[in-house]
Amino acid sequence: MRFNTRLIHDAQPPDPLTGAVNPPIYLSSTFRQSAPNRHRGYVYGRTGNPTRAVLEAALAALEGGRAGLAFSSGLGALTTLLEQFPSGSRIVAGDDLYGGTWRLLDHHRRQFGVRVEFVDLGDPAVVAETLARPADLVYLETPSNPLLRLVDIAAVVRRARAAGAVVAVDNTFATPALQRPIELGADIVLHSTTKYLGGHSDIIGGALVLKEHRAAARYAWLQNAVGAVPSPFDAYLVLRGLRTLGVRMRAHEEAARAVAEELEGHRGVRRVFYPGLASHPQHRLARRQMSGYGGIVSVELRGGRAPTLRFLRRLKVFTLAESLGGVESLVDHPATMTHASVPEAERLAHGVTDGLVRLSCGIEDPADLVDDVRGALRGT
Ligand SMILES: *Cc1c(COP(=O)(O)O)cnc(C)c1O
DSSP, rough: OOOOHHHTTTOOOOTTTTTOOOOOOOOOSSSOOSTTEEEEEEEEOOOOOOOHHHHHHHHHHTTTSSSSESSSSSSHHHHHHHHTSOTTTTEEEESOOHHHHHHHHHHHHHHHHOOEEOOTTHHHHHHHHHTSSSSSSSESSSSSSSTOOOOHHHHHHHHHHHHHHEEEEEEETHHHHOOOOGTTTTTTTEEETTTTOOOOOOOOOOOEESSSSSHHHHHHHHHHHHOOOOOOHOOOOOHHTTTHHHHHHHHHHHHHHHHHHHTTTTTEEEEEOOSSSSTTTTOOOHHHOOOOSSSSSEEEEEESSSHHHHHHHHHHEEESSOOOSSSSEEOOOOTTTTTSOOHHHHHHTOOOOTTEEEOOOOSOOOOHHHHHHHHHTTOO
């Protein structure tokens, strides 16, 4: 069946006990055993919960993996992923990452003796050179946050295989509706379900999806051992969001395209970053690797901090807030908000300047979003 049908039906059968078309929220921390260690698959709520299990099976099916694991946040998922890599491991990571991801990788480097190198995985020469030596994990985001740079997943997977590394892809921006890294050879997909999968800015959550059975068993063990699991209610809300992912992503994209086109060519704008624009340096890769371009547009305004802060003040429909991927439009100033934990020199070297603004286009009427950015740019 096609993706939008699978979003609603895959691994989400009506409740076998009652026929309820929505999965019940099992608010139980523990489960009765008929004799010691004889049970129906559920023992203790950290280890497993039936509502969470429905979400995990749905995530696995949509990403094309062997198993899904749900977490209490995207960084909870990343923490659990990194537990697999002891001191001395070599991790090659992209150099344009969510700020909190950068912070956690840097923490592991300082605290636990893991070797972490941040490199431009969008540059084939850099990928070839970096992965000419053995590595344990290649970690990337595509499109990246906040610069919407792309990484050729299949090409990196080929190099990583030769280096003996597993490949993990943060698929938060694209979602499985637009890009499925496991089909391109990746071993692990990570999500902040806080964003598009939840889709309504009402929960914090994360997920891992594993391609192989053995890794799935190992990470299920780590999920229980580390314990960063979501509540059954949060698992339910992600499931509820998932069902409308297809229509929401279409609407997000329609809005993002309209906003990107409005911004491009405005004299107050230095550069627009959106993979759907022909001017994006990796537009062809986006067309090949993704089935759509998503809802995030970044823009670099001219004149640095002062006109940028004025632009942010003047927006009326876009709300100034961290996060992205909800039905409402949000605007972020990475330099002072989401990416403030990245040291200034590092940030500037990678293009996260004081004039950079990240727009998460919601599913309001695109014309209102276009009017909003046009009005906020007036006089610049
Ligand atoms: C938000 C985000 C994360 C972190 O997820 P949390 O749910 O906030 O812990 C990781 N990666 C990307 C791309 C994100 O946008």
